[in-house]
Amino acid sequence: MAFAVLLVTMLAGAMNYNNNLGFALGFVLAGLGIAGIYHAHGILDGLQLHCLGAEPVFAGELLRVRFLLRDEAGVDRRELFLDWPGTAPVAAGPAALASRCVELPLATQRRGWQALPALRLQTRAPLGLVRAWSWVHIDSRQLVYPRPAPAGSVQPPAAAAASSTGRRPQSRDGDSFAGLRPYRPGDTPRRIVWRRYLRGTGLVVGEDHDSETQAPPCFDWDAMAGHSDARAARLARLVIDAAAAGVHWRLRLPGSELGSAGGQRHLHHCLARLAVAGLPADEA
């Protein structure tokens, strides 16, 4: 804008003094401004942008979405910036014929699948006179775990193991195959029911009554009070604490149950299920 004022002033002066070199300078600068627009467009044009996704985070934390930007057109795009609406732009452009990986933080509010907002690519290069920008709609969604309830605010139901079994529907216990479940990595070989394996049903792990008495705690969705987000938060806290304590646990959710296991892998599995548990189908 200031540049346009400068040009108009220059041309008026050149016209007044009938100064041809002044005209020449004014017109060259006008041409420069126009060429700058093309160059700014060129910085966006032909750029390859890949969304590499993000590690899941708890609601309220920053989701760090990673992007790979690559130039194959020989254009120096280092002055390219990425941002979501309302966040600070992050320099992201690769040099000519190079790639660059950047992380763009995105605030999360609540658990569940979070669609990425439209991403803005913009640059003021080469002259700083115009800004070229483009919106990119990325068809990708990232999982956000429920924000765990504050530590110590939820009592683990481990002490009430009996009650937990007592609350189990008897029909399940009576089922002849109730004590058996498919093998999962991490199950001790001791529990594998080799007889069944020989019968050709694959590896099956038995949950015998001995282990039932010292059963791992079962964290039950239905045992929690409150709305679904609050339940998810408390269950998240429970599974996190259990994982930290190195014990096994079970997680029972509406319509599904995650069997007894421990460790980080099981933790993430549970958190992922908790992220969407109780949410309407279109959000889950």
Next chain:
Amino acid sequence: MAAAASTRQSMEDSPQQLAWAAGALLLGGLPHLLAVAPWIPLLLLGCGLWRIGAARRGWPLPALWIRIPLAVLGFLAVAISYRSISGIQAGSALLLVMGAMKLLETRGQRDRMVLIFISLFLLFAAFLREQAIGMLAWLVAGTLGISAALLQTARQESLLPMAGALRLAARLLVQALPLAAVLFILFPRLPGPFWSLPDKASSGISGLSEEIRPGDISALGLSDAIAFRARFRDGTPPAGALYWRGPVLEHFDGRGWSVRRPPASTPPAAVETDGVQYSYELVLEPQGGRWLLALETPLQWSAPRAGLGPAMELLNTEPIHDRFSYRARSAIGGSVRSAIGAEGLAANLQLPAGRNPRTLELATRLRAAATDDRDYLQRLLQLFHEQPFRYSLKPPLLGAQPVDEFLFDTRSGFCEHYASALAVLARAAGIPARVVAGYQGGEHNPIGDYWIIRQAHAHAWVEAWVDGAWRRIDPTAAVAPERIERGIGEILAGAPGGMRLWRSSRVVGGVVLSWDAVNAAWDRWVLAFGPEAQERLLLGLGFRMPRPLQLALLAGAAASLCLVLLAWLGGRRRQGARDRLRQRYDGLCRRLAAATGRPRRPGETPSAYASVVAGLRPDLAAETLALTTLYLQLRYGGSGDTRDTAAFSRRLRRFRPARAPAARGRR
């Protein structure tokens, strides 16, 4: 995010960017530094040093309460130094002061941008001072340097190396050129000025004046400055016939001659002549007067705002403040009939009463002896020729009766003395006569085949009304014929003046003339391009009566065409660059195929092909694998910048695998 923010923070304060902006200011300000008041460069230097100290040594920058009074002080200082704050001199001084002040508070991109805009405006102001061809180089250097500074200033993430910035600036400027050229030619040129030009008028380019006072000048200042250049289109008149008419002086006050203001009702002269006609093109240097120089009797001219005055002088409606080019057609020699009217004739007989009595007495005596007016004028010329009159550039000053003293006592003078005396003598004998000021002769430049007419060629002669027509009479020719025949240079050869002696050397003269030819072309094609020339050009291209609006439309259309072309070229170039790496790799594969006889199969990965080649030609294995790895790194690794690509290309060029022995044997 924190990392990104800190990067931007550090870029905001990048000393290199500050250096670029300061360099731009210097580049724009340089042409002014010697022309402005001496305290301004000192101020600039001081502010610059302070800023450097602040950037390097961490000196504190002045606080706001220092900066504001300082700026007010600078403003006042300019106003006092120049007694004005507008105009080229004061304006550029003010810009320099503002730039210096801005330097002290430059912290971020915004401030640097302001500095760069000031530089651009200083560059523009430099052209208002001077438009010689040398300034073209300044235009190129200035725009290149300042554009590069603008590029650097705009960068937030990483600076370009100096060569890279200049290269990118050059590329942008080259892309800007077609549009600039189209606009230069087609942009509607409105005849200015719209506001006053105080500086131009006061810095006054000396030219012809509206009056001559022969007795008051003791030494004629002969300037080498160029008055105009002229190029004949078909046939050149002899040098002795080149009388370029300027102001016609019809009013005599007993001492000097001046332009008469005829009654407003006087019609422009209608001319009829039997002289030989010549066409020519003239590029007039700015002179501040309204006269358009033309050979003797102008018949046609291409200056739309010019017309023939009552004394057959070609007058523009506006004073000429800029180089101005026009074509004209004139008749030389012969008698010129023009309806002058009784008022005009009476005015050309006017003599102040009681002045120069001896001259009047001489006129009466000679007229009585002559058979007719023609014979009388002839006798006057003879008188100048035979009596001991001397042509001198340093005549003595004359007293109260200047014509008497010149004719009877001093008998020494230059063209103005002779013209004045002859005109008085003619009027005294009842022959209407007037003095014409202008230029005589010129210096022929064989390189460009044109004539250079300098201020030193200024001349004055007489026109007398004989037998119902104006005739040119040049008394100086009777006294110093060599002045007319061979030009003023001959007369000056003996006079001191290193420049002229210097120019008489053949080689130097050739160089001087070549340089002048370049300047002439510059003036003619570039600087003299104004509203009139634009109109001529468009008429020549077949446009009828181009009006500003039509012109604007035309300029817009042509500019759009340029833009489309630019976009198309840009797209093509990118397309080319996109696959350059791939092309190079394909070249490698062709060479390997020729060397091994096993081309790369479609879909075969580079690594797979490299191992196949390595199996076939163990001697090529190392280099092939190395090149393939490099290619894969460049293409997919994302490590590479352009230098790595260049290194890859160089290594690839050196790789010339020999054919397999078997293949060679078959040939």
